[in-house]
Amino acid sequence: MYLKHTYKKLSKVGFMIVKGLREELVAQKHNATHKLSNSLKPRVKGKSGVMDIVTSKLYWRAVNNPKAAKKSNIDEIKKWVAVKGLPPSSAYPILEKLNTNKKTNRKGFYGQPYVRWTEGNNLQRTDFAGITARKYKNKVATELAPAIGKDVVAMIRKEIKQNYKRAKTI
Numbered sequence: 001m002y003l004k005h006t007y008k009k010l011s012k013v014g015f016m017i018v019k020g021l022r023e024e025l026v027a028q029k030h031n032a033t034h035k036l037s038n039s040l041k042p043r044v045k046g047k048s049g050v051m052d053i054v055t056s057k058l059y060w061r062a063v064n065n066p067k068a069a070k071k072s073n074i075d076e077i078k079k080w081v082a083v084k085g086l087p088p089s090s091a092y093p094i095l096e097k098l099n100t101n102k103k104t105n106r107k108g109f110y111g112q113p114y115v116r117w118t119e120g121n122n123l124q125r126t127d128f129a130g131i132t133a134r135k136y137k138n139k140v141a142t143e144l145a146p147a148i149g150k151d152v153v154a155m156i157r158k159e160i161k162q163n164y165k166r167a168k169t170i
Contacts, residue, residue: 002047003047003049003147003148003151004151004154005146005147005148005150005151005154006049006144006147006148006151007044007047007049008147009143009144009146009147010044010049010051010144011042011044011051012143013042013051013140013143013144014042014043014044014051014053015042016136016139016140016143017042017053017132017133017136017140018040018041018042018053020132020135020136021037021040021053021128021129021132022037022040023132024128024131024132024135025037025063025128028125028126028128029125030063030125030128032079032080032083032084033079033080033083035057036055036057036059036060036063039055039056039057040053040054040055041053041054041055042054059073059076063128064126064127064128064129064130065126065127074091074092074095077091077094077095077098078091081094
């Protein structure tokens with residue numbers, strides 16, 4: 001089944017969602033290096049009608065859900081410290097803080113909550129993909145509905161023509 005109009009709109013919707021994901025990453029202050037933001041790309045899979053947002057950055061899961069993080073990466077922390085203008089020596093205490101549970105003083109604990117500092121304690125820094133999906137679901141439906149409608153009409157028209165030709169030959 002070929003859905004010409006829907007495939008075109010899926011591509012447009014993909015870029016709209018990527019823009020929304022990037023905005024959410026900025027709002028959640030996950031944009032120190034912009035590597036994750038810049039790596040997000042929409043991809044429509046062949047003629048299946050499936051659109052994915054792909055990234056080459058494996059750490060997106062940890063940004064989206066801090067419980068997915070297993071171990072803090074000192075190189076990434078050093079980059080973040082440099083971007084924030086902090087002294088390079090502050091990277092190791094940050095790593096130590098992220099990997100130590102205050103209550104049990106146990107090493108290897110990512111930490112709860114994920115965010116140590118918030119602006120007025122109201123900054124939410126999780127589920128950027130889910131938040132974007134919920135924000136854009138109505139826009140996606142509005143964009144895709146007319147294209148899907150055109151494709152359905154085209155399929156019905158094609159069936160009617162085929163049935164008419166068959167009926168005419170009988």
